[in-house]
Amino acid sequence: MRATTTALLARAATCALAAGMLFSTVPAFAQADAPAVEEPASTDVVVTGTRMGQRKAVNEKHTADNTVEALYANDVGKLPDQNVAEAVRRLPGLTVANDQGEGRYVIIRGIDPNLINVTLNGQTLPAPEPSGRQVKLDDLPSAMIQSVVVSKSLLASQDANAIGGEVNINTLTAFDRKQRLFLDARASAGYSNLNGKTPWEIDGQIGGRFGAEDQFGAVISANYSRRPIESENFQATTAYTVVGGVARPDQGGLRDYNLVRTRLGIVGNFDWRPNDHTKVYIRSSYSKFTDNEYRDQNRLDAITFTGAATGTFTGRGAVLIRRRQEDDNTKSVTAGVDTDLLGGRLEASGGWTRAVKLDPLRSEFRFRTGNNAVAGSYDLTTDQPYIFNPFVGSDLTKYIFNSLNIETRQAAEDLWQFRADYTHPIAIGDGSSIKIGGKYLDRHKTNNQDRVNYGTVSGAAGSASFQLPSVSYVSDTNFYDGRYTFGPRIDYDKARAYLAANPGVASITTASTISDTLASDYDVRESIVSGYAMATLKFGGLTLIPGIRVEHTQDKTKAKIVNGSSTTATDFNSFGEKSYTDVFPGLNAKYEFSRELLLRGAVTTAIGRPNYPDLAPYVITDTSTPATPLITIGNPALKPYKAVNLDASIEYYPTPEAVFSAGVFWKQIDNPIYISQTLGVNGTFGNVAYTNASVTQSINAQDETLTGVEFNAQYQFTQLPGFFGGFGVSVNYTHVSGHANAPGIRAGNLPLAFQSRDSGTAQVFYEKYGFALRVAYSYRSKYLDLLGTSAATDQYTDDNGQLDLHASYQILPQVTVFGDATNLTDAPWRRFIGNKDQLVERERYSYSLRGGVQVHF
Numbered sequence: 001m002r003a004t005t006t007a008l009l010a011r012a013a014t015c016a017l018a019a020g021m022l023f024s025t026v027p028a029f030a031q032a033d034a035p036a037v038e039e040p041a042s043t044d045v046v047v048t049g050t051r052m053g054q055r056k057a058v059n060e061k062h063t064a065d066n067t068v069e070a071l072y073a074n075d076v077g078k079l080p081d082q083n084v085a086e087a088v089r090r091l092p093g094l095t096v097a098n099d100q101g102e103g104r105y106v107i108i109r110g111i112d113p114n115l116i117n118v119t120l121n122g123q124t125l126p127a128p129e130p131s132g133r134q135v136k137l138d139d140l141p142s143a144m145i146q147s148v149v150v151s152k153s154l155l156a157s158q159d160a161n162a163i164g165g166e167v168n169i170n171t172l173t174a175f176d177r178k179q180r181l182f183l184d185a186r187a188s189a190g191y192s193n194l195n196g197k198t199p200w201e202i203d204g205q206i207g208g209r210f211g212a213e214d215q216f217g218a219v220i221s222a223n224y225s226r227r228p229i230e231s232e233n234f235q236a237t238t239a240y241t242v243v244g245g246v247a248r249p250d251q252g253g254l255r256d257y258n259l260v261r262t263r264l265g266i267v268g269n270f271d272w273r274p275n276d277h278t279k280v281y282i283r284s285s286y287s288k289f290t291d292n293e294y295r296d297q298n299r300l301d302a303i304t305f306t307g308a309a310t311g312t313f314t315g316r317g318a319v320l321i322r323r324r325q326e327d328d329n330t331k332s333v334t335a336g337v338d339t340d341l342l343g344g345r346l347e348a349s350g351g352w353t354r355a356v357k358l359d360p361l362r363s364e365f366r367f368r369t370g371n372n373a374v375a376g377s378y379d380l381t382t383d384q385p386y387i388f389n390p391f392v393g394s395d396l397t398k399y400i401f402n403s404l405n406i407e408t409r410q411a412a413e414d415l416w417q418f419r420a421d422y423t424h425p426i427a428i429g430d431g432s433s434i435k436i437g438g439k440y441l442d443r444h445k446t447n448n449q450d451r452v453n454y455g456t457v458s459g460a461a462g463s464a465s466f467q468l469p470s471v472s473y474v475s476d477t478n479f480y481d482g483r484y485t486f487g488p489r490i491d492y493d494k495a496r497a498y499l500a501a502n503p504g505v506a507s508i509t510t511a512s513t514i515s516d517t518l519a520s521d522y523d524v525r526e527s528i529v530s531g532y533a534m535a536t537l538k539f540g541g542l543t544l545i546p547g548i549r550v551e552h553t554q555d556k557t558k559a560k561i562v563n564g565s566s567t568t569a570t571d572f573n574s575f576g577e578k579s580y581t582d583v584f585p586g587l588n589a590k591y592e593f594s595r596e597l598l599l600r601g602a603v604t605t606a607i608g609r610p611n612y613p614d615l616a617p618y619v620i621t622d623t624s625t626p627a628t629p630l631i632t633i634g635n636p637a638l639k640p641y642k643a644v645n646l647d648a649s650i651e652y653y654p655t656p657e658a659v660f661s662a663g664v665f666w667k668q669i670d671n672p673i674y675i676s677q678t679l680g681v682n683g684t685f686g687n688v689a690y691t692n693a694s695v696t697q698s699i700n701a702q703d704e705t706l707t708g709v710e711f712n713a714q715y716q717f718t719q720l721p722g723f724f725g726g727f728g729v730s731v732n733y734t735h736v737s738g739h740a741n742a743p744g745i746r747a748g749n750l751p752l753a754f755q756s757r758d759s760g761t762a763q764v765f766y767e768k769y770g771f772a773l774r775v776a777y778s779y780r781s782k783y784l785d786l787l788g789t790s791a792a793t794d795q796y797t798d799d800n801g802q803l804d805l806h807a808s809y810q811i812l813p814q815v816t817v818f819g820d821a822t823n824l825t826d827a828p829w830r831r832f833i834g835n836k837d838q839l840v841e842r843e844r845y846s847y848s849l850r851g852g853v854q855v856h857f
Contacts, residue, residue, distance in 0.1 A: 054657050054714075054716070055656050055657050056072065057070060057072045058653065058656060058657060058658070058659055058714075059656065061651070061659060062595075062598075062653060064590075065155075065536065065543055065545050065588055065590055066151060066153050066154070066155050066545070066588045066602065067151070067152045067153035067588070067600055067602055067647050067649065067663075068149055068150060068151045068152060068153075069091040069092060069093070069094070069149075069150040069152065070147060070148060070149045070150065071087055071088060071090075071091065071145075071147060071148045072146075072147045073145060073146050073147065073172075083102065083103065083137060083138040083139070083140055083141060083142055083263070084137040084138075084140045084141075084142055084144075084145060084148060084169060085102070085103030085104055085105065085106050085137035085138050086102060086103040086138075086142065087142050087145070087148065088106055088137075088148055088150065088167065089103055089106070089761075089778060090761045090763075090776065090778060091150060091732070091761075092710050092711075092712045092732035092733075092734055092760075092761075093108060093109045093152070093708070093710050093732075093734040093736075093759070094106060094107065094108055094150065094759075095107045095110075095756055095759050095780040095783075096137075097113065097754065097785075097797075098800075098829055099138065100229050100231055100257065100259070100261070100845070101229070101231060101823065101829065101843075101845035102138055103137065103138060104136055104137065104138045105134045105135075105136065105137065106118075106137055106167060107164075107754045107756075107783075108150065108152065108164040108165040108167075109152070109164065109165070109665065109667075109706070109708055109734070109736055110706060110708075110736045110738065110752060110754055110755030110756060110783070111163060111164030111165070111667075111706075111754065111755075112134075112164065112608075112753055112754050113132075113134035113135075113164070113754070114132040114133045114134045114608070114611055115133075115162070115163040115164045115608040115641065116134070116135075116162060116163075116164040116165055116166070116167060117158075117159050117161050117162035117165075117166045117167070118135040118137070118166075118167045118168075118169070119159075119166065119167070119168045119169065120168075120169050120170075120171075120283075120285065120332055120334075120353070121168075121169070121170055121171060121283040121332075121334055122168060122334075122349065123332065123334050123349070123351050123353065123415075123417055124159065124353075124415060124417055124441060125169075125330070125332070125353060125355070125415075126330070126353050126354065126355035126413035126414070126415045126443070126445075127355060127413055127445075128328050128330065128355040128356060128357035128411060128412075128413065129357060129411065130357065130409065130411035130447040130449075130520065130612075130613065131611065131613060132611040132612070132613075133609070133611055133612070136289070136328065137167075138289065139263070139287050139288075139289040139328055139329075139330060140169065140265065140287050140330075141203070141223045141225060141263045141264075141265040141287070143186070143201075143203040143221075143223040143265065144169075144171060144221065144223060144265040144267055144285065144287065145169055145170065145171060146170050146171055146172040146173075146176060147169075147170045148167060148168070148169050148170070149167075149168045149170070150165055150166070150167050150168075151165050151166040151168070152165045152647060152665070153586075153588055153602035153604050153645065153647045154166065154584075154586060154604045154606060154645075155534060155545065155547060155586070155588060156532040156533065156534040156547025156548055156549045156584070156586055157421060157435060157437060157532055157534060157547070157549075159439070159530070160530070160549055160551055160582070160584045160605070160606050160607045161528075161551075161606070161607055161608065161609055162606055163606045163607070163608045163641055163643040163645075163667070163669060171219075171221075171267045171269055171283065171285060172205065172207070172219050172221065172267070172269065173207075173217060173219055173269045173271055173281070174207045174208055174209050174217025174218055174219050174269070174271060175209065175217050175271060175273070177207070177208075179208070180208055180209050180214065181207075181208035181209075182205075182206070182207055182208060182856070182857060183204070183205075183206045183855075183856075183857045184204060184205045184206075184854070184855065184856050184857075185202075185203070185204035185205075185854065185855050186201075186202070186203050186204070186852060186853070186854035186855075187200075187201070187202045187852050187853060187854075188200065188201050188202075188818075188850050188851060188852025188853075189201075189850070189851070189852065190820075190848055190849050190850030190851065191848065191849045191850075192227075192228065192229070192230070192846070192848045193846040193847050193848065193849075194230045194231070194232065194844070194845060194846040195228060195229070195230035195258070197228040197230075198228075199225070199226065199227040199228060199848070199850070200225070200226055201223070201224070201225035201226075201852075202223070202224055202225075203221070203222060203223035203224070203265075204221065204222060205219060205220065205221030205222070205267075206219070206220055206221075207219030207220065207221075207269075215272060215273045215274055215275075216270075216271065216272055216273075217269075217270070217271035217272075217273070218268075218269070218270050218271070219267065219268070219269045219270075220266075220267070220268050221265075221266070221267045222264075222265065222266045222267075223263070223264070223265040223266075224262070224263070224264050224265075225262065225263045226260065226261075226262050227260070227261045227262070228258075228259075228260050228261075229257070229258075229259050229260070229261055229845075230256070230257060230258050230259075230845075231256075231257045231843050231844065231845050232254075232255075232256060232257075232479055232480055232843065232844050233254070233255035233256070233257065233841055233842070233843040233844075234252075234253075234254060234255075234480065234484075234839075234841065234842045234843075235251075235252060235253040235254070235255050235297075235299070235840075235841045236249050236251075236252050236838075236839040236840055236841060236842075237249040237250050237251045237252060237840065238793075238795065238833050238840055239251075240833070240834070240838045243305075243308065244308045246308050246309050246380050247380070247837060247838050248303075248305055248380065249303070249838075249839075250301065250302075250303060251299065251300060251301035251302075251303065251315075252299075252300055252303075253297055253298055253299035253300060253318075254297065254298045254299075254479055254484055254486055254487075255295055255296070255297045255841075256295070256296045256297075256476070256479065256486060257293060257294075257295050257843075258293070258294050258295075258296075259291055259292055259293035259294070260290075260291075260292045261289075261290070261291050262288075262289070262290045263287070263288070263289055264286075264287065264288040265285070265286070265287045265288075266285065266286045266287075267284070267285045268282075268284045268285075269281070269282070269283050269284070270282045277339060277340040278337070278338070278339040278340070279337065279338040279339070280336075280337050281335070281336055281337075282333070282334070282335050283332070283333070283334040283335075283336075283351075284332065284333045284334070285330075285331075285332045286329065286330070286331050286332075287329065287330050288327075288328070288329040289326070289327075289328040289329070290325075290326060290327050290328070291324065291325070291326040292325055293322070293323070293324040293325070293326075294321065294322070294323060294492070295320075295321070295322040295324070296320070296321055296486070296489045296490070297318075297319070297320040297321070297322070298317075298318075298319060298486060298487045298488075299317070299318040299319070299320060300315045300316065300317055300318070300374065300376075301315060301316055301318070302315050302316040302371050302372075303315040304372065305378070308380075309379070309380045309381050310377075310378065310379045310380065310381070311377070311378060312375060312376065312377050312378070313375065313376060313377070313378050314372040314373075314374065314375045315371075315372065315373075315374055315375075316368065316369055316370065316371050316372070316373060316374070317368065317369045317373060317374040317394070317398075317399065318366055318367065318368040318369070318399075318402070319366075319367045319368075319399055319468060319472070319487065319488055319489070319490060320364055320365060320366045320367075320490070321364065321365050321489065321490035321491075321492045321495070322362075322363070322364040323361055323362075323363045323364070323492045324359070324361065324362050324363075325359065325360045325361045325362075326357070326358070326359055327358045327359075327360065328355070328356065328357045328358070329355070329356055330353065330354070330355040330356075331353065331354050332351065332352075332353040333351055333352055333353075334349055334350070334351030335349065335350060335351065336348060336349030336350070337349075341422070342424070343424060343425070344422055344423050344424030344425065344433075345422070345423045345424075346420065346421070346422050347420070347421045347422075347423075348418075348419070348420040348421075349418070349419055350416075350417065350418035350419070351416075351417060352414070352415070352416055353414070353415045353417075354412065354413070354414045354415070355412070355413045356410070356411070356412045357409070357410070357411040357412075358409070358410050359407070359408060359409040359410070360408060361406070361407075361408065362405075362407040362408070362409065363404070363405060363406045363407060363492075364403075364404070364405055365401075365403075365404050365490050365492065365495050366401075366402045366403045366404070367399040367400060367401055367402060367467075367468045367490065368399060368400070368402040369398040369399055369400075370398070373398050374394055374398075394487075396467070396468045396469045396472060396488060397467050397468070397469060399467065399468035400456075400463055400464050400466060400467050400468070401456065401463045401466035401467075401505055401506060402455075402456060402463070403453070403454060403455055403456075404453075404454040404495075404499065404506060405451060405452065405453045405454070405516075406451065406452045406454075407449065407450065407451040407452075407516070408449070408450050408451075409447070409448070409449045409450075409520075410446075410447070410448050411445075411446065411447045411448075412445070412446050413443065413444070413445045413446075414443070414444045415441065415442070415443055416441070416442045417439065417440065417441040417442070418439070418440050419437065419438065419439035419440075420437055420438060420439075421435060421436075421437035422435065422436055422437060423435045426535070428537060429537055429538045429539040429540075430538045430539065430540065431538050432535065432536055432537045432538050433535070433536045434533070434534070434535045434536075435532075435533070435534050435535070435536070436531075436532065436533045436534075437531070437532055438529075438530060438531040438532070439528075439529075439530045439531075440527070440528070440529055440530075441526075441527065441528045441530075442525075442526075442527050443524075443525070443526040443527070443528075444523075444524070444525050444526075445522075445523075445524045445525075445526070445612050446522070446523050446524075447520055447521060447522050447612070447613070448521050449516070449517060449519075449520040449521060450517050450568075451513060451516040451517050452508060452513050452517075453508065453509040453512045453513045453516065454499075454506040454507065454508055454509065455506065455507060455508075455509040456506070456507075457504060457505060457506060457507050461504055461505075462504065462505060463505050463506060465502075465505060466498065466499075466502065466505040466506070468488065468490070470498060471490055471491050471494045471495040471498055472488040472489065472490055472491070473488070473489055473491055474487075474488055474489070475489055480844070511623055511624070513568065514562065514566050514567060514568055514570075515562050515566075515620060517568045518560045518562045518566060518568070518570055519560070519562055519618060519620050519632075520613070521559065521560050521572070521618075522557065522558060522559045522612060522613060522616035522618065522634075523557070523558040523559075523572060523616075524555065524556070524557050524558075524612045524615060524616065525555070525556045525557075526553065526554070526555050526556075526609075527553070527554050528551055528552070528553050528554075529551070529552045530549060530550060530551040530552070531549070531550055532547060532548065532549040532550070533547065533548060534546065534547030534548070535547070541591055541592040541593065541598075542589075542590070542591050542592075543589065543590045543591075544587070544588075544589050545587065545588040545589070546585075546586070546587045547585070547586050547587075548583065548584065548585045548586070549583070549584040549586075550581065550582070550583050550584070551581070551582050551584070551607070552579070552580075552581045553579065553580055553581075553582075553609065553640075554577075554578075554579040555576070555577065555578045555579070555615060555636070556575075556576070556577050557575065557576040557577070557615050557616050557617055557634075557636050558572040558574070558575055558576075558616070558617075559572065559574045559576075559616035559617045559618035559619075559634055560572055560573060560574060560618055560619075561573050561574050561618070561619045561621075561686045561687070562618070562619065562620045562621060562686065563619075563621045563623065563686035563687065563688055564621070564623045564688070574617040574618060574619060575617060576615070576616075576617040576634075576636025576637075577636070578636055578637065580640075582607055582640075582642075584604075584605040584606065584607070585605060586602070586603065586604035586605055587602065587603050587604070588600075588601075588602045588604070589601045589602065595653070596652055596653050596654060597650075597651070597652050597653075598650075598651050599648070599649070599650050599651075600647070600648065600649045600650075600651065600663075601646075601647065601648040601649075602645070602646070602647040602648075603644070603645070603646055604644075604645045604647075605642070605643065605644055605645070606642075606643045606645060607640050607641065607642060607643070608640055608641030608642075608643070608669075609640045609641075610635075610638040610639075610640060610673055610698070611673075613634070614634060614635060614638055614673060614698040615634065615635070615636050615638060616634045616636070617633075617634045617635075617636045618632075618633065618634045619631070619632075619633050619634075619685055619686040620632040620633070620686075621685055621686040621688055621690075622690075622693075627692070628679075628692055628693070628694050629690045629692070629693040629694070630693070630694050630696070631681070631685045631686075631690065631693050631694065631695045631696070632695075632696045632697070633685065633695065633696075633697050634697070634698070635697050635698050635699065638673060638698060638699075638700060639671045639700045640671065641669055641670070641671050641672060641673070642669070642670045642671055643667055643668065643669045643670070644667070644668045645665070645666070645667050646665065646666045646667075647663065647664075647665045648663055648664055648665075649661055649662065649663025649664075649710070650662055650663070654715075655715075655716075655718070655719075657714075657715075657716050657718065658714055658715040658716065659712065659713075659714050660712070660713050660714075660715075661710075661711070661712045661713075662709070662710070662711050662712075663709065663710050664707070664708070664709050664710075665707070665708050665709075665710070666705075666706070666707045666708075667704075667705065667706050667707075667738075668703065668704075668705055669703060669704040669705070669706075670702075670703045671700040671701070671703075672700070672701050672702075672703065672704045672740055672742070673698050673699070673700060673701070674698070674699060674701045674740075674742050674744075674745045674787070675696060675697070675698055675699075675745075676696070676697055676698070676699045676744055676745055677694060677695070677696045678694070678695045678696075678697075679694050680692055680693075681693045681694070681695045683695075699744060699745075701740065701741070701742030701743075701744060701745055702740075702741040702742055702743065703740070703741050704738060704739070704740040704741075704752060705738055705739060705740075706736055706737065706738025706739075706752060706755065707736070707737055707738065708734060708735055708736035708737070709734070709735050710732070710733070710734045711731075711732065711733045711734075712731070712732040712733075713729070713730070713731050713732070714728075714729075714730045714731075715728060715729055715730075716728035716765075716767075723768070723769075725768060726766045726767050726768025726769070726771075727764075727765075727766050728764075728765050728766070728767070729762075729763065729764055729765070730761070730762075730763040730765070731760070731761070731762045731763070732760050732761055733758070733759075733760035734758070734759050734760060735757060735758055736755055736756070736757055736759075737757060738752045738755055739751065739752065740752055745787075746787070746789065746790070750787065751784045751787075751794065752784065753783070753784045753785060753786075753787065754783050754784070754785070755783050755784065756780040756781045756782065756783045756799075757781050758779070758780070758781040759779065759780040759781065760778075760779055761776060761777065761778045761779070762776070762777050763775065763776040763777075770809055770810035770811070771807075771808070771809050771810075772806070772807065772808045772809075773805075773806070773807045773808075774805070774806045774807075775803070775804075775805050776803070776804050776805075776806075777801065777802070777803045777804075778801070778802050778804075779799070779800070779801040779802075780799065780800055781799045782796045782797060782798050782799050783796065783797055784796055785797050785831070788833070791834065792833075792834045793833060793834060794833070794834065795831060795832070795833045795840060796831065796832055796833075797829070797830070797831050798830035798831065798832060798836065800827050800828075800829070800830075801825060801827055802822075802823050802825055802827040803823070803824040803825045804820070804821065804822050804823070804824065805820065805821040805824065806818065806819075806820050807819050807820075814855055814856055814857055815853065815854075815855050815856075816853070816854050816855075816856070817851070817852070817853050818851065818852060818853070818854065819849070819850065819851040819852075820849070820850045820851070821847060821848075821849050821850075822847060822848045822849075822850070823845060823846070823847050823848065824847050826844060826845070826846050826847060827845075828842050828843055828844045828845075829842075829843040829844075829845075830842045830843070
């Protein structure tokens, strides 16, 4: 049962949405099909896709009973955005956490992505990441999707595991199209400014309805993209020392990422509608994401400064190469039926989904000098903390082999799930109904990591004989538009070959190899049985949807104890088990003053289950017998997060294609999970007795609270004469503030992770005479990504503002040419510690261009 929370009256809200590039961004009703919107007859060159999508989406928002946002594809279903996360970041209150300049995890109203439920065609998606429950939305190409619906207030029929909200991704079916048969295809190629290389993409889909009365439907779609990426990263430090009012870093470096990222998406959807009252379907999909990465690094640490803000320094140099391969895939098959039954409507479905994250290789070589072996100049008055070129003209024989790690990882999550929902009309009010249902979800999540660490060997024939010049080369020394000169790089394959031919220059570091191989392994089984009842009560302009949901959760976990007797062959030897039952009441309400003006409100409850590695009962002991042993343990007794959510909004629809909305929201979250370190502990860990130990463990803290406002405006000036009727604007803005109370972690109010106080998107668009142009600017302010021991050590991802452009022209009713420009502002990914002047790292990607053609029959 949920913990007691303070009963507060607050309003909370949601808003309507903003049109995304080539997408209509408006809420959609999560329960039933919205009324159809009549499409105009196609005469000459007519832009029907985006504009008609907007009209349908606005109509769905108008009929929605809960608080949602949505994206809808145009007729061809394509976006300039690379993936689903990139697409949804244009919605009100939504931002993303990035990787290599692309969106990866969706963030709703500043809530941790681990607390967001992601579904595909109504079925929960698994998370391939080993560290948590967050679903990688960059695995899914944007071309796979027909629509994305984001629920900000939950109905009792939805999974309660969605404190942040629910993201439901839908793929195209044959009955979504007006045409009996259709064929779409698109091809594009581009230019990335930073590396001068050409990304490209192709996709297509074919489908239609067939049979005597068009009762059968099938759609097959496929997408493939290949994107060579370079990013330039200036690395600073997380440890600054202030001298004479100047913050001095203890290390810094240059990191050059070069990788090839590919995506493959395949969808097969099949439908049978034997009559007007029955739908039988199969939804299947396969998505694959790969990264093949080289990261070259020039690094400096142990710095000694000779001046204050400017001067010269000496330090220890290092040259590194990281080789990383990633191969993720997700498979999904769902079968279902919707049919009339006993005067009501039965919806039943079940399916299997498997997500795998495979890292065939994660490996890094390091060559390093002794202390004070390199020198250079610095300038602490710049955005990057100092300017240095210590590797230019230096003696590379001073760089000797220091370390090598070779790692493979595999995380997998299997989901079996079945649900049934039954809706029946009741003779109360105007078209009211009741709905009952249940769901069973069985989850099996595993993570396995194997690692070998190599260190130095003393003696003349040892590591000192393995020097950098034997495996180094110089390539592409220009960095940050010539601001820095990148030094020598390591040929990874050549270094591995040298080590294989000269095994005496390195030796395995046994203790760290055993710990790194065992510590991250876990096996978690989770089953959730749920049931609910809700009513949709309509009285004139008033709609009330009260509901209650009950979920029973059972966890069984396995992990490993790491102590002095462990070997790399140690199997699972630590076990945990826990079960609990929770009740989730909720109420959604809507009042329509007129067709154009309405109010929404909701009071809902939700849960956030702990991350898998936090639940795993692992124990990592310190085998080096220090004065203060370091112990790290899992916590299978963790309580889940519990939340009470309030939403309220007002919406105005002056035309079928326009919406204005404003709203407020409030969340009270109990039992948030934080990492705690306790000093001076006496006890037995891993079957070994310790005194004065430092114990690190995830624990439940007290609570978190956040409050926010959202505004949205979308309008097309169709009433203007001639050419001017094609102009339109779309603007949304969200402000969120919140804090956590965690006395066992840190005194005072704590900032919340991933919470950008301000976010929004502004778009100006033109659509008429077959021509479409959109200029979109998306912004989010800084957010916390790592909580420190004090505000001075909190680490933040800095604010980000990105400008994108899309243009297209329909040269024939079936043929459209298009062009995109992305990140025209060269928006960097920047992190800092304490304050913005204390840089942790700054990564840039520059702009990219793309052009292509799409056909639609």
